[in-house]
Amino acid sequence: MIDFVGKRKWYFRFSGIIILIGVIFLLSAGLQRGIEFTGGTMMTISFEQEVAQEELREEMAELGHDDAVIQWSEDAEAFIIRTKGLAAEEEAVIEDTLTERFGPLTIKDVYGVSGSIASEIEGDAAIAVSVAAIGILLYVTWAFRRVMKPFHFGVGAIVALVHDVLIVLGVFAVLGVLFDIEIDAMFITGLLIVIGYSVNDTIVVFDRIRENMLKSPGSPLETTVNRSIMETLGRSLNTSITTLFVLLALLLLGGATIHNFVLVLIIGVIAGTYSSICIASQLLVVWESGTFSRLFRRVIPRRAPAGG
Amino acid sequence: MSRRQKLTLVGIALLFAFTVSMLAIDKVGGREGMSLGLDLRGGTHLVYEADFTDVPSGAEGDAIEVTRGIIEKRINRYGVSEPVIQIIGEDRISVQIPGVSWEEAKSLVGTVAELDFREQKGVDATLAEAANGGDNQITVNDVAGFEVDDTCVLGISSVGAIEKENWETRQIIAINGSINILTLDSALFTDHQPGEPLSAWVPATGTIDGGEIHLTGKYLLPNSYVDVDPQSGQPVVRFEWNEDGARLFSQITGRLIGGPLGIILDNEIISAPTVQSQIGATGIIEGLTYDEARILSSQLNGGALPLPLGHWEGDEFYPEPAVIQSVDATLGADSLRWSLIAGIIGLALVLAFMILYYRLPGVLACAALLIYGAIMLTIFKMVPVTLTLAHIAAFILSIGMAIDANILIFERMKEELRLGKTLKAAVEAGFNRAWPAIRDGNFSTLITCIILFWFGSRIIAAPLVMGFALTLGIGVVISMLTAILVTRSFLRTIVFTQLARRGSLFRP
Numbered sequence: 001m002i003d004f005v006g007k008r009k010w011y012f013r014f015s016g017i018i019i020l021i022g023v024i025f026l027l028s029a030g031l032q033r034g035i036e037f038t039g040g041t042m043m044t045i046s047f048e049q050e051v052a053q054e055e056l057r058e059e060m061a062e063l064g065h066d067d068a069v070i071q072w073s074e075d076a077e078a079f080i081i082r083t084k085g086l087a088a089e090e091e092a093v094i095e096d097t098l099t100e101r102f103g104p105l106t107i108k109d110v111y112g113v114s115g116s117i118a119s120e121i122e123g124d125a126a127i128a129v130s131v132a133a134i135g136i137l138l139y140v141t142w143a144f145r146r147v148m149k150p151f152h153f154g155v156g157a158i159v160a161l162v163h164d165v166l167i168v169l170g171v172f173a174v175l176g177v178l179f180d181i182e183i184d185a186m187f188i189t190g191l192l193i194v195i196g197y198s199v200n201d202t203i204v205v206f207d208r209i210r211e212n213m214l215k216s217p218g219s220p221l222e223t224t225v226n227r228s229i230m231e232t233l234g235r236s237l238n239t240s241i242t243t244l245f246v247l248l249a250l251l252l253l254g255g256a257t258i259h260n261f262v263l264v265l266i267i268g269v270i271a272g273t274y275s276s277i278c279i280a281s282q283l284l285v286v287w288e289s290g291t292f293s294r295l296f297r298r299v300i301p302r303r304a305p306a307g308g
Numbered sequence: 309m310s311r312r313q314k315l316t317l318v319g320i321a322l323l324f325a326f327t328v329s330m331l332a333i334d335k336v337g338g339r340e341g342m343s344l345g346l347d348l349r350g351g352t353h354l355v356y357e358a359d360f361t362d363v364p365s366g367a368e369g370d371a372i373e374v375t376r377g378i379i380e381k382r383i384n385r386y387g388v389s390e391p392v393i394q395i396i397g398e399d400r401i402s403v404q405i406p407g408v409s410w411e412e413a414k415s416l417v418g419t420v421a422e423l424d425f426r427e428q429k430g431v432d433a434t435l436a437e438a439a440n441g442g443d444n445q446i447t448v449n450d451v452a453g454f455e456v457d458d459t460c461v462l463g464i465s466s467v468g469a470i471e472k473e474n475w476e477t478r479q480i481i482a483i484n485g486s487i488n489i490l491t492l493d494s495a496l497f498t499d500h501q502p503g504e505p506l507s508a509w510v511p512a513t514g515t516i517d518g519g520e521i522h523l524t525g526k527y528l529l530p531n532s533y534v535d536v537d538p539q540s541g542q543p544v545v546r547f548e549w550n551e552d553g554a555r556l557f558s559q560i561t562g563r564l565i566g567g568p569l570g571i572i573l574d575n576e577i578i579s580a581p582t583v584q585s586q587i588g589a590t591g592i593i594e595g596l597t598y599d600e601a602r603i604l605s606s607q608l609n610g611g612a613l614p615l616p617l618g619h620w621e622g623d624e625f626y627p628e629p630a631v632i633q634s635v636d637a638t639l640g641a642d643s644l645r646w647s648l649i650a651g652i653i654g655l656a657l658v659l660a661f662m663i664l665y666y667r668l669p670g671v672l673a674c675a676a677l678l679i680y681g682a683i684m685l686t687i688f689k690m691v692p693v694t695l696t697l698a699h700i701a702a703f704i705l706s707i708g709m710a711i712d713a714n715i716l717i718f719e720r721m722k723e724e725l726r727l728g729k730t731l732k733a734a735v736e737a738g739f740n741r742a743w744p745a746i747r748d749g750n751f752s753t754l755i756t757c758i759i760l761f762w763f764g765s766r767i768i769a770a771p772l773v774m775g776f777a778l779t780l781g782i783g784v785v786i787s788m789l790t791a792i793l794v795t796r797s798f799l800r801t802i803v804f805t806q807l808a809r810r811g812s813l814f815r816p
Contacts (some may be wrong), residue, residue, distance in 0.1 A: 007697070039394065039395075042394070042396065042402070053636070053640060054640050054642070057640075069638050070638060071346075071350065071353070071635040071636055071637075071638050072635065072636040073353065073635045074633075074634060074636070075633035075634055076633050077630075078629075080353065080635060098471055103694075106594075109499060110396050111396045111400075112396070112397060113394040113395065113396050113397075113402065114376070114394050114395035114396075115394070116392045116393060116394050117772060121772060121773075124773070125655060125772075125773055127763070128759070128760050128763040128764065128773055129760070131759050131763060132755070132759040132760055132763075135756065135758075135759045136752045136755060139748075139751060139752050139755050140748070140752060143748045143751075143752075144435075157752070173597065173604045186698040188772060188773075188776075189698070189702070189772065189776050192760070192773070192776050192777075192780070193702065193705075193776075193780070195756065196753045196756060196757075196780060196784075197709070197755065199749070199752050199756070200712070200749040200750070200752070200753055201749075203745065203749040203752060204712075204716065204745045204749055205749045206748075207744050207748060208745070208751075209747035210744075211741075211744075224668060232719075233724075234719050235712075235715050235716055235719045238661075238665065238715050239709075239711070239712045239715050240657040241661065242657075242661055242662070242708050242711050242715075243705065243708045243709055245654050245657040245658050245661065246651070246654030246655060246657075246658060246704055246705055246707075246708035247652045247654070247705065247708075248654070249650045249651065249654030249657065250647065250651060250654060250701050250704065250705075252650065252705045253646050253647070253649060253650035253653065254646060254647040254650040254697075254701060255643035255644070255646060255647045255697055256640060256643070257347065257639065257643065257697055257698065258506045258647065258697055258698050258701045261698050261701060261702075265705065271539040303319070
């Protein structure tokens, strides 16, 4: 039997460090917003020669506009291209490069356009999720009413949820700085899926803890939690593995437009599985034994004398 | 096998047959195939210019932002239609709607859907001379009773009887009493014969607090929906009035019993039903095709636009869009094909894993997932939920996640088998033990969906959040049902067959 509970300090420290790094990046750099949020430039280009959409997309990608939305309109006999906001000289570069590659062209209209999703969406989604979290807290507390301190289970599920969301946000903030990875509408959808996955996964482990607590009321919580984690480990791993099979296939082979969406889910599924075992369940033990303040104590005093 | 089990199996088979046939049929609800997003199928691209004449200066930016939001709400009421709506520059709006005709696209944006109710004046008139398409003056036998600004309907008689399939609605802008000629606000479309009846209509009003008030769509609650009239089999829009609307409607229908009530949409009479009895809170609108009903309902629910949209020609403003054109898919066919291949490979791995790890129950789970997938696709087709590439990815992922309930059950079954229980007992115990986890996990997800949907529709205008909550919610319910109904009855059936004797089929 693996001793999951005994190593609990390390999980909290590990998650703490990752989240701290993520939050620093979030606060300093923030998330890179894609053109669905920021809007940009919309232009209509007609070519004298026939140009395939695919070739045009490749050429735009080489110019650094791999997020350009390119549509052919038979009625207008022109391409409608939406990119991030372009300065006059960037426009000129596009015009020159495309002319060189595809022959004479006419740029008919160039306009600034707004984002296609309301700018308040992030704040709105955050509020909606907060209300949903209260709903989850109440439901879990109610569903676990037969064991002692059901409120702890409710809070545990929410802590795991916040943990997973922060990890996904943090990783994307870091990826945004390192690789210019941007977020779009599907990022928000992906984050909402992660929330659902996280809570569901936590509850499966909690359910076993509930069952074992009722079955052997005398045994110490640490033993019960560890035993429950062991008993649900097979299921936890199998569910994440099957989910990751699908996600990895989509990441490796699927179209470029879904990469970021799939990436959110991969990070979220890993974080969700980890947090059920290593954060939510351990929180029950820590809270019960009142040792929460001790978790980081050994790290902090060691650092303090170094300065003096 | 008990009778009940047999019935369940038959039910599952029928359900599966239904979904397969729904997916095989090309046209569902007047639409062809699955609804695919702008990235996969393309659609219609419209550009509207705004008319800021009535907007106080300085408020233009807000007005156009609000207009964008309302258009989005109209087109994307449940967050599953995937339009792209952007403000161009400062005074125009670009709208792209996946997979619709130009006409449908225009009426979805529906510059304004003004619904109002009118009653008839006691005039008794017929056409004295033939009126042809293109005419804007008509000669009648008697102009007595007609007044300027009345609504004149050719083809509907003064008793409300519909004499002509294609009646036409016009406003009267001038009356020449000496030669019995009515001048209309615009030219007629079709020809009308002498003797054809015409009628005059005025706003139907009631009184509230002593004031005379015209009953219009602004007294409607935003909860109208499309239904099928059980008697005629025709689509209708059912609506509900707010408190003032109900009072006005009750007064008007009470007064008009036995006579016609004209239902006017954007100054066109769309039907003139005879009032059968005094009614208050609710009503129906008939005389629409299915698509018209659907669009009208979404317009009534979406609210009015604060800005007139159309295009300018010099100083004249016309309600037609400045640009309307079809656009192709943004993604190449390659992109969809590779994503589908990826999804199939991913799912094949999942199924292979399930079969290798859980043996025969794994095979059953695969069958259950197939049914889950077919039901979900059928729902997407019928609602319809517009699928973009990302939605297809999410759907494939949901199949991978729907397997969770099966894994929970099988892990429990294995535990019970290890304890030495018989297969039959292990199947039952596996389900009973796994149920609380499945229930609590899925219920908390459902609660999340309900809160997000409610929030997205009532508190904040976030179609994205609503669409997510709706599709995930449906997915959770269906996956829970397939696990507890389909997987369970398959397992229970297997228990009674020869296969159950071979323990190796249940344990790797």
